[in-house]
Amino acid sequence: xxxxxxxxxxxxxxxxxxxxxxxxxxxxxxxxxxxxxxxxxxxxxxxxxxxxxxxxxxxxxxxxxxxxxxxxxxxxxxxxxxxxxxxxxxxxxxxxxxxxxxxxxxxxxxxxxxxxxxxxxxxxxxxxxxxxxxxxxxxxxxxxxxxxxxxxxxxxxxxxxxxxxxxxxxxxxxxxxxxxxxxxxxxxxxxxxxxxxxxxxxxxxxxxxxxxxxxxxxxxxxxxxxxxxxxxxxxxxxxxxxxxxxxxxxxxxxxxxxxxxxxxxxxxxxxxxxxxxxxxxxxxxxxxxxxxxxxxxxxxxxxxxxxxxxxxxxxxxxxxxxxxxxxxxxxxxxxxxxxxxxxxxxxxxxxxxxxxxxxxxxxxxxxxxxxxx
Amino acid sequence: xxxxxxxxxxxxxxxxxxxxxxxxxxxxxxxxxxxxxxxxxxxxxxxxxxxxxxxxxxxxxxxxxxxxxxxxxxxxxxxxxxxxxxxxxxxxxxxxxxxxxxxxxxxxxxxxxxxxxxxxxxxxxxxxxxxxxxxxxxxxxxxxxxxxxxxxxxxxxxxxxxxxxxxxxxxxxxxxxxxxxxxxxxxxxxxxxxxxxxxxxxxxxxxxxxxxxxxxxxxxxxxxxxxxxxxxxxxxxxxxxxxxxxxxxxxxxxxxxxxxxxxxxxxxxxxxxxxxxxxxxxxxxxxxxxxxxxxxxxxxxxxxxxxxxxxxxxxxxxxxxxxxxxxxxxxxxxxxxxxxxxxxxxxxxxxxxxxxxxxxxxxxxxxxxxxxx
Numbered sequence: 017x018x019x020x021x022x023x024x025x026x027x028x029x030x031x032x033x034x035x036x037x038x039x040x041x042x043x044x045x046x047x048x049x050x051x052x053x054x055x056x057x058x059x060x061x062x063x064x065x066x067x068x069x070x071x072x073x074x075x076x077x078x079x080x081x082x083x084x085x086x087x088x089x090x091x092x093x094x095x096x097x098x099x100x101x102x103x104x105x106x107x108x109x110x111x112x113x114x115x116x117x118x119x120x121x122x123x124x125x126x127x128x129x130x131x132x133x134x135x136x137x138x139x140x141x142x143x144x145x146x147x148x149x150x151x152x153x154x155x156x157x158x159x160x161x162x163x164x165x166x167x168x169x170x171x172x173x174x175x176x177x178x179x180x181x182x183x184x185x186x187x188x189x190x191x192x193x194x195x196x197x198x199x200x201x202x203x204x205x206x207x208x209x210x211x212x213x214x215x216x217x218x219x220x221x222x223x224x225x226x227x228x229x230x231x232x233x234x235x236x237x238x239x240x241x242x243x244x245x246x247x248x249x250x251x252x253x254x255x256x257x258x259x260x261x262x263x264x265x266x267x268x269x270x271x272x273x274x275x276x277x278x279x280x281x282x283x284x285x286x287x288x289x290x291x292x293x294x295x296x297x298x299x300x301x302x303x304x305x306x307x308x309x310x311x312x313x314x315x316x317x318x319x320x321x322x323x324x325x326x327x328x329x330x331x332x333x334x335x336x337x338x339x340x341x342x343x344x345x346x347x348x349x350x351x352x353x354x355x356x357x358x359x360x361x362x363x364x365x366x367x368x369x370x371x372x373x374x375x376x377x378x379x380x381x382x383x384x385x386x387x388x389x
Numbered sequence: 390x391x392x393x394x395x396x397x398x399x400x401x402x403x404x405x406x407x408x409x410x411x412x413x414x415x416x417x418x419x420x421x422x423x424x425x426x427x428x429x430x431x432x433x434x435x436x437x438x439x440x441x442x443x444x445x446x447x448x449x450x451x452x453x454x455x456x457x458x459x460x461x462x463x464x465x466x467x468x469x470x471x472x473x474x475x476x477x478x479x480x481x482x483x484x485x486x487x488x489x490x491x492x493x494x495x496x497x498x499x500x501x502x503x504x505x506x507x508x509x510x511x512x513x514x515x516x517x518x519x520x521x522x523x524x525x526x527x528x529x530x531x532x533x534x535x536x537x538x539x540x541x542x543x544x545x546x547x548x549x550x551x552x553x554x555x556x557x558x559x560x561x562x563x564x565x566x567x568x569x570x571x572x573x574x575x576x577x578x579x580x581x582x583x584x585x586x587x588x589x590x591x592x593x594x595x596x597x598x599x600x601x602x603x604x605x606x607x608x609x610x611x612x613x614x615x616x617x618x619x620x621x622x623x624x625x626x627x628x629x630x631x632x633x634x635x636x637x638x639x640x641x642x643x644x645x646x647x648x649x650x651x652x653x654x655x656x657x658x659x660x661x662x663x664x665x666x667x668x669x670x671x672x673x674x675x676x677x678x679x680x681x682x683x684x685x686x687x688x689x690x691x692x693x694x695x696x697x698x699x700x701x702x703x704x705x706x707x708x709x710x711x712x713x714x715x716x717x718x719x720x721x722x723x724x725x726x727x728x729x730x731x732x733x734x735x736x737x738x739x740x741x742x743x744x745x746x747x748x749x750x751x752x753x754x755x756x757x758x759x760x761x762x
Contacts, residue, residue, distance in 0.1 A: 057714060057721040064701065065435075086688070086713040094691040094709055102705040315459070318467040328437065332475040336467055340459040341430060347720055348430040 020204060020231050021263045025373040031255060031282035034372045037074075037232075037263055039106040039158035040202045041098060044073045046263060046284040047372075049275065049365045050108060051358050052292060054078040055085075056101040058358075059292055060350040063102045069328050070358055073105050074158075076287045079151055080112035084134050084141070088154040096156030108287075109157040110267070111148040111208075114236075117166040125165065127182070145189040149197070149205065157203060161234055162190035164208040169241040176212035180221050183210045191228050204231040206265060212237060213246050215253045222257035232263040235283075239268050248277055255282040272301050272364065273388055276381040279368050291361045295353035298342050301360045303387045307335075309353070314339045327359035328352075393577060393604050394419075394636045398746040404628060404655035407745045410447075410605075410636055412479040412531035413575045414471060417446045419636060419657040420745075422648065422738045423481060424731050425665060427451040428458075429474040431731075432665055433723040436475045442701050443731055446478050447531075449660045452524055453485035457507050457514070461527040469529030481660075482530040483640070484521040484581075487609075490539040498538065500555070518559040519566040522578065530576060534607055535563035537581040542614040549585035553594050556583045564601050577604040579638060585610060586619050588626045595630035605636040608656075612641045621650055628655040645674050645737065646761055649754040652741050664734045668726035671715050674733045676760045680708075682726070687712045700732035701725075 018038050025034040035046040051058045051066065053075045058066055066072045077097060082088065094100045097107055116123055116132050123132035129144030145163045152160040163186050167179040187207040194205050207225040211217030225233065235254045238247045251266060258264055265285035266278050278286060291301065298309045302322035307314070320330040321338065329338075329352045341349035364384070371380035391411050398407040408419040424431045424439065426448045431439055439445045450470060455461065467473045470480055489496055489505050496505035502517030518536045525533040536559050540552040560580040567578050580598040584590030598606065608627050611620045624639060631637055638658035639651050651659060664674065671682045675695035680687070693703035694711065702711075702725045714722035737757070744753035 055713075055717045055719055056710070057719050060720045060724075062701075062721065062724060063705070081717075085717060086709065090689055090709060090713075093689055094707055100707070100710050100713075102710070316463055316466055328435075332436070334467055334473070336459065336463060337429070337473050337475070340428075340463075340473075344428045344454075344458060346428055346430050347433045347723055348435065350720055351433075351435060351724070 020202065021261065023261065027280070027372045027377045028375055029378050030280040032279050032368075032372050032377055033260075033282065033284070034369045035263065035284055037284070038202070039074070039204070041104060041106045041158055042073060044106055045366075045369060047279045047365050047369055048074060048285055049361045050074050050076045050285065050287040052076050052078075052287055052289045053101070053103075054289075055081050056091075056097060058354070059296065060347070060354045061358075065351075065355060066103070067105065069355060070362055072358075072362060074108055075103060075105075076108050076110065077101075077155070077157075078112070078115060079109045079148065079155070080115035082155060083112060083151050084136050088151045092154040092156070098156060106158045107156075108159040108265075108285075109152045109155060109161065111152070111161040111163045112143055113148070113161075113163045114166050114267075116143055125182075127185075129163070145186040146193040149190055149194050153197070153203070159232070160203060160205045162187045162205060162207050164210055164236055166240070167210055167212040167237055169213065169237075171212040173214050173217070176210075176214050176217050179212070180210045180217050183208065184221065184224050187225055187228060191230070206230055206232045206234045208234040208236040208267070209254045209258075210237050211250070211254075213242050213250060215249065218250050218253040219257055222254045226257065226259060230262070232265060233258050234265040234267050236267050238266060239270065239288075244274070248281060251278060251281045251283065272360065273385065275361070275365055276368060276377075276384065279365070279372075280377065280381065286365075291357035292354045295357040296350045298349075298353070300338075300353055301357050303384075305388055309335065309339050309342050321356055322360070325356065325360065327356050329356040329359075393575065394634065396634065400653070400745045400750045401748055402751050403653035405652050405741075405745050405750055406633075406655065406657070407742045408636065408657055410657070411575070412447070412577070414477060414479045414531050415446060417479055418739075418742060420652045420738050420742055421447060421658055422734045423447050423449045423658065423660040425449050425451075425660055425662045426474070426476075427662075428454050429464075429470060431727070432669065433720070433727045438724075438728060439476070440478065442728060443735055445731075445735060447481055448476060448478075449481045449483065450474075450528070450530075451485070451488060452482045452521065452528065453488035455528060456485060456524050457509050461524045465527040465529070471529060479531045480529075481532040481638075481658075482525050482528060482534065484525070484534040484536040485516055486521070486534075486536045487539050487640075489516055498555075500558075502536070518562040522563055522567050522570070526570070526576070532605070533576060533578045535560045535578060535580050537583055537609055539613070540583055540585040540610055542586065542610075544585040546587050546590070549583075549587050549590055552585070553583045553590050556581065557594065557597050560598055560601060564603070579603055579605045579607045581607040581609040581640070582627045582631075583610050584623070584627075586615050586623060588622065591623050591626040592630055595627045599630065599632060603635070605638060606631050607638040607640050609640050611639055612643060612661075617647065621654060624651060624654045624656065631655075645733065646758065648734070648738055649741055649750075649757065652738070652745075653750065653754065659738075664730035665727045668730040669723045671722075671726070673711075673726055674730050676757075678761050682708065682712050682715050694729055695733070698729065698733065700729050702729040702732075
């Protein structure tokens, strides 16, 4: 049987590695950046564009949003999330925990789980570690996440420990439930390392979660407001204690220039709304920094967004045209901007993988950093 | 030299004909339905989708909108409208007259032209028959329209005659200007038959415009509020007096079930925002009538919008998924809905062309009418 994850090359200079993740819906070369498809769609893109123009291999969908609308039962009855959204490749789902914990004032956490009111219709809902697994199984996710307690930033050590202990107990229940229910597919379940910005807690959390012998590990609670050096320090603290033969997923990161830093710390999987959300707001990433397309300097600029980019957008459209679409509030702007930004993210991570394999990741990262300026 | 328009088959039962229109950007088989790309984009679709998934051969763009934003000079400096919007196939532009005349209270018509204030920034603008041609030449349009006076509905015979006479004088000036300026390309200019809902005026207008020996003729002032039988009567009245060897373009029509009626009356070209605008509002056309996707009946309908449709949307997505996207206000809904509705329009018109060539248009139209119910 093909292993679910295999490291195919290790960087001799950093903790980075190149690998291959196998899921029931294909293989995913790592490191990988996963476009976010919250409501069963990467905003403004068709699955065909994601496959043919970006060659995305794995998308992230949000359990919370899909559970509330259209409902896991509707999606299950339609043949599962892949079929529902017309995406035949791999899907990773979060547990819904992060969204629920963002509903400050509308939720109550107990040992059992979290009670909250839907942001859509105010209805009462309850999410437990067990039901989070069940919902993701109903969706047919390839890579599922356990329900965790997302510690806010800043958090005292006491507060962070209590939160972490709950996360660890919930992870245990999630794995018990997952294994008792019968692992009837090659789907995977990842626990999530928490511990806020306390190195000792991060290390302890990682060590204790490794006892679950999970197929992979996520690192949560990054990019929640802390200074970036702390994010990297926490990532490194977790990474030391995670098994080298399992994939590591840094949730919700990052900026273009941060991708390489996480990869150099041994991260295999990342996701972030930034490239797509910024795109819709008119912020386009290029090899030499970001541009705001609404700026007047682009009015008569008939060159591409990024001359070094080979995406559909840069091959066919000018900054002047994109600016026009943005000012005219045309939906096509969002489509083209998202295509471009995601291409930049995915291409850059693919180039880093090649650099890992050829042993020149540090040189690659220095060159990219110099271009960004 | 290839003629700019050639009739390749005539229906033995109706006035319908199949033809080929040659433009500097390719040949267009007629009858043809032209998707509307007002602001240099068919809303929510990429040019690649229009070419690869719809096989559209000609789009319509709006001179008024593009003149005001981003400006004809910007588009000309970028290599013309085709290059600006990444559309290598044919483009037809209206003259801007219809939009200007819709600015009730903001415009003043004189013999010379029409003065108005921009709906974008309130700036004073002036459009004359000559400048309308110049703007469209700057855009690089393949098929241009003269500036006409759009008679409102209802209009008395006196009012309609005055308006028509102005339209005819303006058409004369447009052609003088176009020919004096030098016809340096194979671009075409069409005059527009007006005359409101008065058969005698429609006939007279058509006869007098034919004296211009234009490469094609448009029929304007349809679908402006009049009962549909009157629209068809006016079309027939114009058609009798238009040369059979020139293309006829019915502006701004129509509903799916009306396409065949116009074609049977000898119309070769049509455009309408209906398929794309209705799409964005959740109204999808099918072979058995229209559906409103938000209706609860589609909640768990995992079948396609139209089982007989072979478009990308019907092959890959369910009504349940489309309803979810619509309720979640996802942009992808507009893209998929527009793709489907335009496919239905373009496919239907292509099927009518085949029916004309094989001599069975009436049977085809009866069958389609029966399906719609």
